[in-house]
Amino acid sequence: MNRRTVLPEGSLDATDRAILNALQDGFPLSPRPFDEAAEPLGLAGAELIARLARLREVGATTRFGPFFDAAAMGGAFCLCAMAVPEADFEAVVTKVNAHDEVAHNYARDHALNMWFVLATDTPEGIDRTAAEIERETGLEVLMFPKLEEFFIGFRVQA
Amino acid sequence: MNEVADRVPETLDPVDRRIVTATQAGLPLVPAPYAEIGRWLGLTEAEVIARMEAMQARGVIRRIAVAPNHYALGMTANGMSVWDVDDARASALGQRVGALPYVTHCYLRPRARPMWPYNLFAMLHGSTREEVEAKRQDVAALLGDACAASDILYSTRILKKTGLRLRDGD
Numbered sequence: 001m002n003r004r005t006v007l008p009e010g011s012l013d014a015t016d017r018a019i020l021n022a023l024q025d026g027f028p029l030s031p032r033p034f035d036e037a038a039e040p041l042g043l044a045g046a047e048l049i050a051r052l053a054r055l056r057e058v059g060a061t062t063r064f065g066p067f068f069d070a071a072a073m074g075g076a077f078c079l080c081a082m083a084v085p086e087a088d089f090e091a092v093v094t095k096v097n098a099h100d101e102v103a104h105n106y107a108r109d110h111a112l113n114m115w116f117v118l119a120t121d122t123p124e125g126i127d128r129t130a131a132e133i134e135r136e137t138g139l140e141v142l143m144f145p146k147l148e149e150f151f152i153g154f155r156v157q158a
Numbered sequence: 159m160n161e162v163a164d165r166v167p168e169t170l171d172p173v174d175r176r177i178v179t180a181t182q183a184g185l186p187l188v189p190a191p192y193a194e195i196g197r198w199l200g201l202t203e204a205e206v207i208a209r210m211e212a213m214q215a216r217g218v219i220r221r222i223a224v225a226p227n228h229y230a231l232g233m234t235a236n237g238m239s240v241w242d243v244d245d246a247r248a249s250a251l252g253q254r255v256g257a258l259p260y261v262t263h264c265y266l267r268p269r270a271r272p273m274w275p276y277n278l279f280a281m282l283h284g285s286t287r288e289e290v291e292a293k294r295q296d297v298a299a300l301l302g303d304a305c306a307a308s309d310i311l312y313s314t315r316i317l318k319k320t321g322l323r324l325r326d327g328d
Binding site for chain 2 (some may be wrong): 058110
C-alpha cells in the first residue's frame, strides 16, 4: 500500500489505536515480548501479533522494530540547503541527486528552496560531498549539522 | 530524517552488525522474536537479547517501537518550522518544543546569517495546513520573548527519497 494514502474512516478500531499509542514508546527486550506488551492492553500475545500484521498490511504503520542511530554506528549526517535559481532548478536537482550521499532532497517554499540530507561513512565525507556539489553547481551549500537533538519520539494520537 | 542507518558502521563488531542487518526491516511477528533472530544468525536467544540491550545502552538502538504512518492516519500536512531562539535559553526551550506531541525532528543547528537567522528546527504535523499553522502559534507562545523571528517552510516536492539501509557486511 502506498504510504501516501489516508486510511478510510473506520479502518482502525479502538484496540488498534491503543496498540499504536502504546507501542510508539517502546517494546520489551524479553523472551515473550508480545505477551508482555499485550497484557496492559487486555489482549493475548497472539492477538497483538495478528493486529500488528494487519496494521502493517493496511499501511497504518511504516515499521515495527529497533530504530538505529546511524551516527552511533559510525556514519555522519548533515542537513544542507541551497538557494537555486528557478531557471536552473531541474539541472541542479539532477546534479545533486546524482550523489549517492544525498539521502533525501526536498523542494521547499523559501529563498533556500532546496533542502537535502547528506549521509556518509565519515565526517570528512560530508565536507567533501558538499564541496563537490558547490563545484558542480556553482552554488553555495549551506550546512546545518545538528548541534543538539530533542528526541522524545513522535506520538501520533492514533 | 529518521534513523535507520546507511553506510558501514565500523564501530560495531561483526555479530552486532549482523543483528542490525537482520532487524533493520523489522522484528519478526512471532511469539519469541529474539529466539527467531538467534535461529537466523546461529545465536542463542539470550545472546541476541544481551547484545540488543547493550546496543540500546550505547545508543546504537534508540528504541524498539512501532512507527505509525502518520500520513495514513490523517496527518497529511507538515511544515519545517524554524526559530531564532536566544542561545542561552535554546537548549531548555528545545527540550520543551521537542516534547510536544505533534513535533518531530527537533534540533538545534547553527545559524547562517544573514540569510538564515534560525537555530531551532521543529517539524510540525497536522491534518491540514491550518492545523499546522495553529500549532505554530502554540510553539511561538511557548518560546515567547526568547524568540526573535520565525518562519515555516512547506515542502513543495520530494526530489529524492532513498530507503536508507545498512549495507550487509562487506
